[in-house]
Amino acid sequence: MKDPILFYKFAVDSQVFFKSSHTYALVNLKPLVPGHVLVVPLRTSVLRFGDLTPVESQDYMASLQTVQKLITRVYHADSLNLAIQDGPESGQLVPHLHTHIIPRFKDDKFDDSIHKQLESLDLAAAYDEFFIQENTISKLAGLCSDPRRG
Template sequence: MSLDGTYDNGNIFAKILRGEMPSARVFEDSHVYAFMDVFPQARGHTLVIPKHSTARNLLEEDPAVLGPLILGVQRVTRAVRAALNPDGVVVTQFNGAPAGQTIYHLHFHIIPRWEGQALGRHGEGGMADPTELKALADQIAAHIA
């Protein structure tokens, strides 16, 4: 998909927000929802999405949404770091299919990294065990400040 288009209310993140699809919730407030990626690139791969938005990517988002959204991303990133003690953390966001975007609801990836451990490919790894994701979500959630 290109950078331009119409928001699809049937995308997986919209369904998660409506409670139509399950997720391993890490954090939620009035602005953001954070949950574990079911196709993680690394242990602890977490996603953060705006709750009240129909922006498909960063370029479409209202600046009033971006402030609370990035604060949520920072808050969850700090919790991932505290919970998992990685050597580094990748925070990334894709815009359009050529950039790697596969779900057209604005979202940020928080991916912990450890020295010597290879990073999985975006959207191409195997599906994680839901029980393990729930345990990781709880572990990270315990460190939300």
């Protein structure tokens, strides 16, 4: 049996729709908008961006780019927010580095208030409750074997 993919201490295999050698992406259990996903390093001891090794950092950035292109295409996003809360004092509630990718649209009315919502998002509580958004996972997972499909 293979080891589970962990987001901090939570097994998230069923939510993962993209995986590279050092990074994965998963559907957010408490999305601010449809298509709000997280990109996370596989190594669970990575608390902050600076904790990535050079190889992990390259893979992480390449994975961010791949996933953001996928989210833009699947959700027809006009723009994206990419957000890292780098350490507990920045609002990071789950002690495992993760980047939020949030689709944005010309008329979405969020302006910068989306950052306040992001700060109040308690992912740890969401994973304790643990519910799965099957349709979103299936939609994204089907595209990951070839990110150009859509």
